[in-house]
Amino acid sequence: MDTLTRSHKAQKLIERLPKKLNRQFVASLVGCVHCGMCTNSCHYVLANPDDPTYAPAYKADQIRKLFKRHVDWTGRYLPWWVKAGTVKSDEDLEQLKDTVFGKCTNCRRCSLNCPMGVDYASFNRMARGLLVSVGVMPEGVAAVSKDQWEIGNQMGVLKEDYLDTLEWLSDELAEEFGDEAARIPVDVKDAEVVYAINPREIKYDPRSISDAARIFYQAGENWTMPSEGWDMTNFGLFSGDDELGGTVAKRLYSKVKELRGKKLVISECGHGYRSTRCEGQNWAALGEVGFEMESAVVTMLRYIDQGRIKVDKNANKKPMTFHDSCNFARSCGMTEEPRELLSAVCTEFREMYPNRAENYCCTGGGGAMSMSEYTPRRLKSAKIKADQIRTTGAKMVVTTCHNCVDALNDLIKHYKLDCEVTQLVNLVANALVPTRAAVSVTKVEKPALPLEGYTILVADDEPDITAFFSTALSDQGAQVHCISSADQVLETVRREKPDLVTLDLSMPGRSVGEVFEALRRDPELAKTRVCVITGKPELRSLIYERPVPPPDGFLDKPVSEEKLIFNVRKILEISEKQQ
Amino acid sequence: MSVVLHFAQHTLQEVALFVMAVVYLLRLRWLLSFKPGRDRQRPTGGGEGRSGGLYSLGTIAMPWVMESTRTNPFFYAQFVVFHLAATAAILLSFVIPYAPGLLEVRPVTGLFQLFIGMGFLVGCLRLVRRVTQRTMRALSSPDDYFSLILLTVWLASAFLAAPNDPAGGEGALLAFFFLTAFFLLYVPFSKISHYLYYPFTRYYLGRTLGHRGVFPPRRGPSVSSSI
Numbered sequence: 046m047d048t049l050t051r052s053h054k055a056q057k058l059i060e061r062l063p064k065k066l067n068r069q070f071v072a073s074l075v076g077c078v079h080c081g082m083c084t085n086s087c088h089y090v091l092a093n094p095d096d097p098t099y100a101p102a103y104k105a106d107q108i109r110k111l112f113k114r115h116v117d118w119t120g121r122y123l124p125w126w127v128k129a130g131t132v133k134s135d136e137d138l139e140q141l142k143d144t145v146f147g148k149c150t151n152c153r154r155c156s157l158n159c160p161m162g163v164d165y166a167s168f169n170r171m172a173r174g175l176l177v178s179v180g181v182m183p184e185g186v187a188a189v190s191k192d193q194w195e196i197g198n199q200m201g202v203l204k205e206d207y208l209d210t211l212e213w214l215s216d217e218l219a220e221e222f223g224d225e226a227a228r229i230p231v232d233v234k235d236a237e238v239v240y241a242i243n244p245r246e247i248k249y250d251p252r253s254i255s256d257a258a259r260i261f262y263q264a265g266e267n268w269t270m271p272s273e274g275w276d277m278t279n280f281g282l283f284s285g286d287d288e289l290g291g292t293v294a295k296r297l298y299s300k301v302k303e304l305r306g307k308k309l310v311i312s313e314c315g316h317g318y319r320s321t322r323c324e325g326q327n328w329a330a331l332g333e334v335g336f337e338m339e340s341a342v343v344t345m346l347r348y349i350d351q352g353r354i355k356v357d358k359n360a361n362k363k364p365m366t367f368h369d370s371c372n373f374a375r376s377c378g379m380t381e382e383p384r385e386l387l388s389a390v391c392t393e394f395r396e397m398y399p400n401r402a403e404n405y406c407c408t409g410g411g412g413a414m415s416m417s418e419y420t421p422r423r424l425k426s427a428k429i430k431a432d433q434i435r436t437t438g439a440k441m442v443v444t445t446c447h448n449c450v451d452a453l454n455d456l457i458k459h460y461k462l463d464c465e466v467t468q469l470v471n472l473v474a475n476a477l478v479p480t481r482a483a484v485s486v487t488k489v490e491k492p493a494l495p496l497e498g499y500t501i502l503v504a505d506d507e508p509d510i511t512a513f514f515s516t517a518l519s520d521q522g523a524q525v526h527c528i529s530s531a532d533q534v535l536e537t538v539r540r541e542k543p544d545l546v547t548l549d550l551s552m553p554g555r556s557v558g559e560v561f562e563a564l565r566r567d568p569e570l571a572k573t574r575v576c577v578i579t580g581k582p583e584l585r586s587l588i589y590e591r592p593v594p595p596p597d598g599f600l601d602k603p604v605s606e607e608k609l610i611f612n613v614r615k616i617l618e619i620s621e622k623q624q
Numbered sequence: 625m626s627v628v629l630h631f632a633q634h635t636l637q638e639v640a641l642f643v644m645a646v647v648y649l650l651r652l653r654w655l656l657s658f659k660p661g662r663d664r665q666r667p668t669g670g671g672e673g674r675s676g677g678l679y680s681l682g683t684i685a686m687p688w689v690m691e692s693t694r695t696n697p698f699f700y701a702q703f704v705v706f707h708l709a710a711t712a713a714i715l716l717s718f719v720i721p722y723a724p725g726l727l728e729v730r731p732v733t734g735l736f737q738l739f740i741g742m743g744f745l746v747g748c749l750r751l752v753r754r755v756t757q758r759t760m761r762a763l764s765s766p767d768d769y770f771s772l773i774l775l776t777v778w779l780a781s782a783f784l785a786a787p788n789d790p791a792g793g794e795g796a797l798l799a800f801f802f803l804t805a806f807f808l809l810y811v812p813f814s815k816i817s818h819y820l821y822y823p824f825t826r827y828y829l830g831r832t833l834g835h836r837g838v839f840p841p842r843r844g845p846s847v848s849s850s851i
Contacts, residue, residue, distance in 0.1 A: 066658055067658055067659055067660060067661040068655065068656070068658040068659065068660040068661070068824070068828070069660065069661050069828040069829075069832070070658075070661075071655055071658045072655065072821050072824040072825045072828055073825055073828075073829075075655075075821050076818060076821040076822065076824070076825040077818075078768075078815050078818045079760075079763040079764055079765070079768050079815070081757070081759060081760050081763060082692040082693070082696070082699070083692065084759055085692070085695075086691060086692055090759075095758070097758050097759040097761075097762035097763070098762070100759050100762065100763065102763050103759070103762055103763055106763065118654075118813070119767075119813050119814075125766065126765065126766050126767050127765050127766075127767045127815075128765035128766075156829065157690065157691075158690050158691055158692035159692075160683075160684070160690070160692070160693065160703070161818065161821075161822060161825050161826070162680060162683075162822070162825035162826035162827075162828070162829040162830070163825055163829075164825075164828075164829050164832070322665065322668065323663075323665055323668060323836055324665075325665075326664040326665045327661070327662070327663060327664050327665065330664070331664060332664055375838065376833075376836060376838065377668055377669070377836050377837065377838070378668055378669035378671060378833075378836050378837025378838040378842070379668075379669065379837075380841075380842075381842065381843060399691065401841070402838060402841060403691055
């Protein structure tokens, strides 16, 4: 073979290919007959019917051709006859990257529709792993993997921020229930339940943690959260890097063992559940872990079944539909439990079609939410999911996955659906009927003006938004200043010295990314808290890919008043404690 | 029967079959030389690898369980007819030399011709589909076209050879047996050998998804089985 004309990375990739193969992969690589039956199972194809390069079999062939050329028989001697091929340059690798990362979410829908049983999603992940091993991957994948390797969670949440958030949530829970026992227990040994979460919950959605805590408290559960190794997500699933996958899974398993926990409960997250429950032991080559693992969905359902919590479905009256997360449903068989739970906590459930293992991907799977370069493609393919949701007429989409929440929020905005997204934990908590007899659930009056004394700068060019934010924040006692151009941000921050800036990403004037970086680099302004609030989440990279500390919060528009205040209070409270 | 036809029906077929069997054994040995992936975790959803594997193998006869076959009943029917025709043609290559008496029963010959003739028509339809559809063209390799044309022509020759009447001219029989021999020699190197891998791909997919509680699909959960 012409190794001398091949780039170093391409050569390494070819050398590593045989080591990645197992019998399942090989059977799938030789088994395709190009019948085309998988074609219409892919949401990318349905959204791009005139582009054959999205067909699963075509995408699979971009990997298969390497296998045929370098491992299989016919392709080695008659490559043109079977369309065998190779990679020679770094450009070839970039092209392969575009296919395996940018045109497939590893949702596995084609695998389930292949008459031959070819599991394309599995060897697509293998191909991602090969590319990652030679350093070829989307920037977002590199950044998130780095955080998970180095900081221990995929959003780079520091231990003190994590513990601060739990502390702050605990304060609120203790206040709400008038009971110190309602606090979130951390590192308690011999607990029945060790609860592991997605770092997104700490960073952007702490309400899901306090909702889970409310449920555990009402159920009288002996539970705890670990102070370290608490991230149950695993970017190894998306990057195809088994080493990362195994390391991340082992961190969590070791922590549960250290705490002598009896059961690991995994919060609602499709890929987190699959990685922790179904794949982690395989990546880490671990045998029996010594404790049970279950999804929080099952835990909540069991509490209801056993009468440990009581729920009133009338608390959730909006018409709801359910989106099956690919990893949760199609790869882990969790199709019935969420529906049973949903039927217990809402009054009107409308099934979307197709559903369960046949449901379409939210389009944010496979790590797609971290690959901003493919956002236009993703949103175009999201039309299929948008149509599914629109047809139900539901006002709320329920899902069991944080990735899906973000992707669904994106497509709801993009396709202007009159709908919002929520998770089961929020609905169950909302439907809870307090049952703990020993605890008197006294509604403690909130401070009249919780944001009194704080100055907040609202930077947004939409007059409706500035008026809404300004009113909502002023009602809570904050002093609010509004600006509508990115050019005014630095000057106003310098002048008004706000405690927090809510920053829209698409404003007239300078690039908001540049403004944000300048703010962070200015020693006088660097500590100013920033909460990005945007209707264009695809612009996240403008902020997050800059070599400065990330913003303190991130919210997608539309944002409710409750969510806005909740997040602003969270950011300011953390800020206060750190000072 | 001429010497050439006798050679084509017997020695040539036996040698071709032997070569095919040897290549297949080597292919299987090669496939089995790769380590199988394994599931170390406890099964989920009351799932079990073996039952998932069996369910997966059975999907070939359950067109309603896969969206791709459920929503394309005509294509599924084509699949059934085409594969039955290929089976009938293979059977014919043994019946003619070893049990020619069977073909003296006219309904039997008629049945062979019916299946094989329908298979030929499906072959033509599939060829048209592969040539006219943009996605199919993008997917297809020379082997895909050649294998399909080879099978379709072979079915046509089987249709003509089915009456087994050398006295009326040996042309059809010679064409069928020479094509059969070529077919047997070519198959292990082509995509037609997919049936060798089929049990592996389907079983392994089913075993994986069975262990994860996806196969066979279930309705109505039990909390204890969902851990």
